[in-house]
Amino acid sequence: MLFLLQDGITNGAIYALLGLALVLVFAVTRVILIPQGEFVTYGALSYAVLATGKVPGTAWLAVAMGVVAFALDLFDARRSLRLTRVLRSLALNIVLPAVILALTYALAGPKTPIAVNIALSLLIVAAIGLFLYRIAFQPLAHTSVLVLLIASVGCHLALQGLGLVFFGAEGLRGPALSSAALTVGPLRFTGQSIAVYGLTIAFIVALWLFFGFTLMGKALRATAVNRLGARLVGIRTTLSGQIAFLLASVIGAISGILIVPITTLYYDTGFLIGLKGFIAAIIGGLVSYPLTAVAALIVGSVEAFSSFYASNFKEVIVFTLILPVLVLRSLAAPAVEEEKD
Amino acid sequence: MNQKLPFIIFALVMAAIPFIPGVPPFWIVLLNNIGLAALVAMGLVLLTGVGGLTSFGQAAFCGFGAYTTAVLTTAYGFSPWLTLPLSLLVSGIAAVLLGIVTVRLSGHYLPLGTIAWGIGLFYLFSKLEFLGRNDGISGIPPLSIGNFRMLDPGTIYFAIWIAVLTSALLTMNLLDSRTGRAIRALRRGHIAGEAFGVQTPRAKLLVFIYAAVLAGLSGWLYAHFQRAANPTPFGAQAGIEYLFIAVVGGAGYVWGAVLGAGIVVILKEILQSYLPYIFGGQSQLETIVFGILLVVLLQLAPTGVWPWLMARLPLKPARKLTDTSLPPATRVRAPASPATLLQIEKARKQFGGVIAVNDVSFDVQAREIVALIGPNGAGKSTTFNLITGVLTTTGGTISVLGHKVDNAPPQEVVKLGVARTFQHVKLVPDMTVLENVAIGAHLRGSSGAISSMFRLDRADEAKLLAEAARQIERVGLGDQIGQLAGSLSLGQQRIVEIARALCVDPVLLLLDEPAAGLNDRETHDLMNTIHAVRDRFDIAILLIEHNMELVMGICERILVLNFGKTIAQGTPEQVRSDPVVIEAYLGEPVEEAEL
Numbered sequence: 001m002l003f004l005l006q007d008g009i010t011n012g013a014i015y016a017l018l019g020l021a022l023v024l025v026f027a028v029t030r031v032i033l034i035p036q037g038e039f040v041t042y043g044a045l046s047y048a049v050l051a052t053g054k055v056p057g058t059a060w061l062a063v064a065m066g067v068v069a070f071a072l073d074l075f076d077a078r079r080s081l082r083l084t085r086v087l088r089s090l091a092l093n094i095v096l097p098a099v100i101l102a103l104t105y106a107l108a109g110p111k112t113p114i115a116v117n118i119a120l121s122l123l124i125v126a127a128i129g130l131f132l133y134r135i136a137f138q139p140l141a142h143t144s145v146l147v148l149l150i151a152s153v154g155c156h157l158a159l160q161g162l163g164l165v166f167f168g169a170e171g172l173r174g175p176a177l178s179s180a181a182l183t184v185g186p187l188r189f190t191g192q193s194i195a196v197y198g199l200t201i202a203f204i205v206a207l208w209l210f211f212g213f214t215l216m217g218k219a220l221r222a223t224a225v226n227r228l229g230a231r232l233v234g235i236r237t238t239l240s241g242q243i244a245f246l247l248a249s250v251i252g253a254i255s256g257i258l259i260v261p262i263t264t265l266y267y268d269t270g271f272l273i274g275l276k277g278f279i280a281a282i283i284g285g286l287v288s289y290p291l292t293a294v295a296a297l298i299v300g301s302v303e304a305f306s307s308f309y310a311s312n313f314k315e316v317i318v319f320t321l322i323l324p325v326l327v328l329r330s331l332a333a334p335a336v337e338e339e340k341d
Numbered sequence: 342m343n344q345k346l347p348f349i350i351f352a353l354v355m356a357a358i359p360f361i362p363g364v365p366p367f368w369i370v371l372l373n374n375i376g377l378a379a380l381v382a383m384g385l386v387l388l389t390g391v392g393g394l395t396s397f398g399q400a401a402f403c404g405f406g407a408y409t410t411a412v413l414t415t416a417y418g419f420s421p422w423l424t425l426p427l428s429l430l431v432s433g434i435a436a437v438l439l440g441i442v443t444v445r446l447s448g449h450y451l452p453l454g455t456i457a458w459g460i461g462l463f464y465l466f467s468k469l470e471f472l473g474r475n476d477g478i479s480g481i482p483p484l485s486i487g488n489f490r491m492l493d494p495g496t497i498y499f500a501i502w503i504a505v506l507t508s509a510l511l512t513m514n515l516l517d518s519r520t521g522r523a524i525r526a527l528r529r530g531h532i533a534g535e536a537f538g539v540q541t542p543r544a545k546l547l548v549f550i551y552a553a554v555l556a557g558l559s560g561w562l563y564a565h566f567q568r569a570a571n572p573t574p575f576g577a578q579a580g581i582e583y584l585f586i587a588v589v590g591g592a593g594y595v596w597g598a599v600l601g602a603g604i605v606v607i608l609k610e611i612l613q614s615y616l617p618y619i620f621g622g623q624s625q626l627e628t629i630v631f632g633i634l635l636v637v638l639l640q641l642a643p644t645g646v647w648p649w650l651m652a653r654l655p656l657k658p659a660r661k662l663t664d665t666s667l668p669p670a671t672r673v674r675a676p677a678s679p680a681t682l683l684q685i686e687k688a689r690k691q692f693g694g695v696i697a698v699n700d701v702s703f704d705v706q707a708r709e710i711v712a713l714i715g716p717n718g719a720g721k722s723t724t725f726n727l728i729t730g731v732l733t734t735t736g737g738t739i740s741v742l743g744h745k746v747d748n749a750p751p752q753e754v755v756k757l758g759v760a761r762t763f764q765h766v767k768l769v770p771d772m773t774v775l776e777n778v779a780i781g782a783h784l785r786g787s788s789g790a791i792s793s794m795f796r797l798d799r800a801d802e803a804k805l806l807a808e809a810a811r812q813i814e815r816v817g818l819g820d821q822i823g824q825l826a827g828s829l830s831l832g833q834q835r836i837v838e839i840a841r842a843l844c845v846d847p848v849l850l851l852l853d854e855p856a857a858g859l860n861d862r863e864t865h866d867l868m869n870t871i872h873a874v875r876d877r878f879d880i881a882i883l884l885i886e887h888n889m890e891l892v893m894g895i896c897e898r899i900l901v902l903n904f905g906k907t908i909a910q911g912t913p914e915q916v917r918s919d920p921v922v923i924e925a926y927l928g929e930p931v932e933e934a935e936l
Contacts, residue, residue, distance in 0.1 A: 032453065136636045143643050146395050147454060150588050152638045153581045158632030165629075273459065282453050312468045319461030326454045327442050 002305045010193045010262075012300020013200040017255045018277025020207060021248040023262065026281075027224040028244035029144050031137055034152045036252050037274025038159035041267060043166045043253025044260035046121040048174035053110035057166030058124050059101045065131035067096040093134075093262050097127050114175060122253050124220060129249020132159075141227070156271065171264035174257070196258050200253035203251065204269060204293050209238040211289075221242065223323055240286045276303070276318060355502050359495050370494045371610060373566055375602045377500040380559035382586040382598035384552030385507055389584065390592030391516065392548040393528030394444060395452040397580045398459030402553040404466050404575030405432040407559025411478040411570040412471065421484050421565055425558075432557025433550050442551040445542065459580045467572035477571025484565045497566050504562060505599065508555055511794040512595050515551075516792030518802060519786045522776055524548055526769050532731055533767035535751040537760075537845060538784040547790055556583075569662060591645025593771070600647050608634070635747050680706050682742060682849050682881050683728065683759075689736035690723055690905075697723040699905035700737065705849065710875060710882045712892045714916075715902035716925060721885045724902070725851050729761050730754040741849065756784060758848035762838035762855060764885070770827025774818060774837055777826045779809040781844030812840040818872055832858035836867070843874065850874070852884040856891050864888060868895050884899070893917070901925065 018036055025033045044241050065214040070093035077085055100123045107116055136155050140148055176192050183189070211217040223230040223240040230237055255273075256265070280299050284292030300317060306317040359369060381399050384554050389395045409431040410424035419427075445453050467475045475642055484491040484500055491497040523539040531541040564570045573579075582605070590601020614628035642649050683705040686809055690698040698720040705711050713721045726732040728739055730751040739747040741757045760781065768777045783806045788798030814846070816836050821829060826837060833916050835855055852871075856864045875882055886892050892899065892913070899916040901909040905924040909916050916922055 133767055139640045140643070143639075146389070146452070146592075147588070147643050150585060153585070154632040154639070156632065156637030157628045157635070158630075160473070161626065161629035161632065165626075251529070273454070279457060282450065282457070283899065315464040316468065318462050319457050319464065322454060322457040322566050323442055326446055326450060341846075 004308055005114075005301060006189075006193075007110060008298070008301030008304030009297055010196055012280075012297035013196045013304060014255045014259055014273070014296075014301050015252050015277045015280050016200050016293040017203060018035065018274055019280035020203060020289055021251040022274075022277055022281040023284060023289060023292055024207065024251075025244045025248045026152075028220045029137060029141070029148070029241045030224070031148045031152055032145070033248060034149075034156040034271075034274065035132065035159050036277065037270030037272070038156060038163060038280040039129060039249045039252025039270070040168075040258070040259075040273055041163055041265055041270035042127045042128065042159070043121050044174065044256030044265045044270075045163070045172050045267070046124055046253075047117055047267075048184050048260055049167065050104075050108055050117040050120055051113070051114075051175050052110065053108060055104050055108050056121075056124070057095075057162075058128065059104045061162060061166070062097040062124050062127040062131065063101050065128060065135060066093040069093040069131045069134040072139075083176045097131075100127055114177065118177075118257055121257060122250055125249050125253035126246055129245045129252075130242055131236070133245035136262045137245075138238060138241060144322055160268055160271065163270075167267045169267065171266040171269075172260070174260040176261040177258075180257030192258070192261055199254060199258065200293070204289055207289055216243070241331040272315075276300075279318065279322050282322060346354065348506075352506050356499075357507070359498055366494060367692045368804035369498050371606060373494055373498055373501050375501060375599070375606045376498075377559045377563050377566070378583065378586055378606055379505050379599040379602035380508055380562075381556045382590065382602055382871065383505075383512055383584045383595060384555035385583055386589040386590075386595055386598045387512060387516070387524070388548050388552040389587060390597070391528065392524050392545065394545060395584070396455040396550065396552065397452055397577065397584060398439070398455035399552065399556045399583045400575045400577070400579035400755075401462040401466075402432045402435065402457050402556035403560035403563065403579070404462065404570075404572070405435050405553075406557030407564040407570040407575070408466065408472050408478070408560075409557075410561050410564045410654070414482050415478055415480055416471075421482055425561055428561040429554050429557050432553045432560070436550040436553030437546070440546045440553075441857075444545040444549050453582070455580075456577065460577045463572055463576040466575055473571070474619070475572060477569060478571040481564050481568045481570065491565070493543035494566070501562050501566070504558055508558070509595050509599065514796055515790060515794045516595070518798055519779075519783060519788050519805060520544070520547070520790045520793050521773070522780050523783060525772055525776075526780055529767065529769050532652070532751075534764065534780065534783075535775075536729055536731070536755060536763075537781050537841070538752045538755045539780070540752060547735050551790075580612055589638060591647030591649075594645070594647045597645050597826050600650070601645065604646065679701060682707055682709075683883070684740045685724075685728070685737070686739075687737035688724065688727055688734055688739055688747070690720070690727055690732060691735045696905050698727060701902065701905070701907050702737075703900050703910065704884050705881050707848075707881055708875060708879055709898065710884070710896050712896040712897060712899045713883060713885045713902060714887070714892060715908075718904075719902040720905040721902055722853055723905075725761060725853055725885065728754070728851065729759060755845060758845065759851065760842035760847035760849070762835065762853050764853040764857075766831065766834045766838060768826040768834055768837060768841075771825055773823055774813060774826050774829070774840075775806065775809055775822050776839045777837055778813055778844055779805050781812070781841035782808050785844070785846065793923065809840070809844055813837075813874035814842040815843065815874070816840045817866060830858070832860070832863055839870070843878075848880055850880055850882045852882065852886075854885055856886055856888040864891055868890070871895055 018040065022033055022036055024037075025031055046056040070089055073093065074081070074086070077089075088263045100120070104120050104124070107120060132155060136151055137148065140151055142316040176190070177195050211221060219230065220240045220243065222233070222235055223237045227237050230240070256270070259265070264283045276299055277296065280292050280296035283295035283298075299321065302321055303314060303318050307314045310317065358364060359374065381403060385396065385399060406428040409428040410421060413419040413424045413427060414421055439458055443451060443458070446454055466472055472478065482586060484497060489496075491500060516525065523534055523544045526534040526539065527541065527544055527548075534544075536539055560575070563574070586601040586605045587598055588601070590599070591597030591602055609627065609631065612630050616626045616630065681704050685704065686702050687700040688698055688702070689696070689700055701720070701724060713724065715721055723732065726745065727734050730746065730749050730753065734747045737747065738745060741754065741759055744757055746754050747759065785800045785808065786805045788801045792798045813819060816839055818833065818836055818840065823832065826834060827839050829837065835858060839852065839855060842852075856867055859867060871882060872895060874880065884896070896913060898912055899911065900907060901916060901919070908925060909919045909922045911919070
């Protein structure tokens with residue numbers, strides 16, 4: 001039984017990371033980030049492609065999205081085109097992804113160290129995350145959660161389709177981060193699973209510190225509660241959104257890189273992984289980081305046990321897990337009047 | 342009636358299309374798919390666009406409809422027509438079970454919850470042995486009438502579009518009724534509706550079931566059109582697509598569902614058939630373009646194509662004139678009319694450590710006009726919320742006409758004849774003044790959803806609207822009766838709230854800052870209206886107001902609250918000269934004052 005629990009906790013840790021990212025993005029931008037799963041696959045598969053010595057198509061996607069973002073910036077600022085503003089936008093949207101692309105071409109090869117490959121995949125996915133916010137969500141920032149949610153679905157569809165173009169229909173695996181292993185009693189801990197635990201804990205602590213104790217973290221939370229109010233006190237809400245997406249895409253890519261040595265990932269695997277992160281996030285009420293992490297461990301364990309005892313109904317069990325939670329939530333907190341738009 | 346004309350023309354055009362020579366059979370298949378999608382999207386219009394409940398799980402309800410008929414016709418030899426009510430019933434029961442769990446969820450939990458069970462059900466469909474697992478069930482018999490079997494797309498076309506047009510008609514009828522107004526008020530929160538007797542959870546469950554039954558109907562038609570059922574069309578992707586259709590068309594509009602279905606189905610077809618030629622053989626290109634178009638469309642027209650189109654067409658719906666001569670619908674009023682209407686004894690409300698209302702006691706007698714005044718944060722609106730059941734008390738008793746109402750739900754309080762307005766206006770901005778006010782008469786009508794759908798509610802409905810129109814005349818907004826409530830000034834919206842409260846035919850009217858946002862002349866009109874209403878209907882009025890001219894001018898008794906406590910009570914003259922009151926308002930230290 002213990003190995004099932006161990007398996008569950010390893011999976012759960014990944015769901016926890018994703019759940020945290022979802023909570024983060026929702027709290028700051030009100031976007032329910034369905035494309036989170038794509039960040040996972042993009043990170044994982046870019047890493048796997050880099051490991052074979054090739055340049056992944058995602059590097060080009062980052063450049064293309066940067067160009068669109070630059071065009072949007074120019075269009076938005078068309079009445080006050082100041083040089084510094086244009087240059088800043090140029091640096092962020094054109095130069096940055098171009099540099100990443102150039103670096104990727106320069107460094108990619110069969111003998112590139114794992115650490116460089118990881119750094120490159122993270123950079124690529126981070127740029128995509130940043131531009132995704134600029135292109136798809138920034139213009140919709142004032143609309144309802146529903147509109148944002150549907151835009152989010154649109155992004156998911158487009159990115160998943162692009163994933164097929166870049167990585168093909170075949171699944172990929174990446175090299176492990178470390179081949180070290182440790183045996184404690186009946187359990188064998190691989191370096192990979194220890195990295196999973198370590199990074200998850202590190203992220204939870206870091207996010208908690210960031211949101212609880214830094215000015216920027218507090219500004220992000222203020223944006224989440226009231227955009228207009230945040231703007232009135234001088235918080236740049238656009239910047240908050242960008243930071244949230246940047247963090248989410250990096251977290252997604254790291255999760256992907258952590259699991260791609262353990263399981264084969266396909267271009268569309270991310271969606272399901274992301275959804276399980278969702279279940280955890282919902283159980284955590286989309287606001288609480290520690291609760292989300294605990295919930296994610298439960299989701300991972302339930303999945304591991306049900307895939308052992310009732311593998312056919314694994315997904316059914318995982319996804320209906322949410323129903324009793326929702327019932328409890330709705331009983332515990334009777335609906336509060338919401339003042340909508 | 343010019344509302345019916347476009348509908349009839351549309352129905353005739355749809356009926357004629359298969360008979361036009363040269364129409365490729367493939368177009369008919371497309372139209373069938375549009376019809377099937379439109380049915381589901383129509384449910385979503387009601388659920389999401391009108392009711393404000395977002396569901397990603399509608400495809401699962403199609404699955405219930407399709408699999409019910411698939412199993413019953415193939416394994417048990419049922420006639421397809423016999424399975425129609427059963428399919429709808431199964432979808433409906435599934436909706437009740439899921440709805441009880443889901444519709445109570447507020448905000449973003451709801452869409453997320455629907456995604457989760459939507460996916461869960463998809464996997465259930467694809468794993469269950471008797472549903473044929475991933476392969477599904479094939480060999481479903483076609484629909485047939487006598488010996489006429491609807492085998493080809495051109496014949497089932499009629500079944501599908503008759504279903505679409507009938508559903509559209511029934512849905513529009515439902516929205517334009519007493520129940521429909523309750524549904525349309527859902528999106529703006531539940532407090533206002535409940536204050537006039539709307540059973541909000543029941544209304545939410547109703548739209549949830551309605552949408553599920555429409556989806557079940559679509560699934561049933563789909564099974565007999567494809568003559569097979571497998572899990573793929575009932576998965577999460579499909580559920581997302583239906584919501585997309587509703588949003589593209591215009592989530593608040595019944596015809597938006599049909600338009601959206603047309604746009605999306607045709608667009609997908611074009612993308613699927615032409616993109617591979619342009620970009621080579623890659624298969625998922627259409628999803629990329631589809632996804633991008635979705636985002637672009639939301640940025641350009643977030644309310645959907647239908648309202649955008651209507652704003653550009655020269656068709657303006659003529660406003661129906663309301664016949665105000667109809668007799669008012671009678672309301673079952675609580676019996677007996679003792680002299681004391683409202684009796685409050687030591688009412689208390691604590692929010693954590695804050696005591697918002699601290700052992701407040703007072704009463705309101707029949708035909709009396711009483712004011713509740715005090716600085717901001719004194720607990721005035723909280724007292725209103727305790728009386729009307731919006732908040733539960735921490736202690737003390739409140740009774741109306743001798744009935745104990747502390748901790749009774751708002752719907753019960755209004756039944757005793759207590760009507761109110763709100764400090765923060767709670768109208769539905771995209772409904773007309775008339776429709777908003779008619780919500781006040783909710784308890785004076787009795788027609789339910791079914792009778793509204795079949796237009797059996799017209800006599801009842803006419804009386805409600807007549808009563809609403811009369812009250813609007815009474816408060817002096819007759820000219821604005823057909824305007825959208827959201828287009829009125831804030832002061833006028835407050836007056837609309839008074840008209841709505843009067844529609845209850847109340848014994849006690851609670852007005853929360855009725856004069857805020859009114860100019861001098863309007864305030865005088867309001868004072869006259871309040872007097873007139875009291876004299877005409879023999880009702881008592883309890884009001885919260887900061888405008889001292891109004892308070893001193895019309896009130897017979899004044900109660901002053903500060904920090905949740907009653908600090909003074911009496912006639913306007915007594916209160917005006919009370920040193921404690923002066924201190925509370927002006928902050929001047931008065932030696933003798935004890936707090």
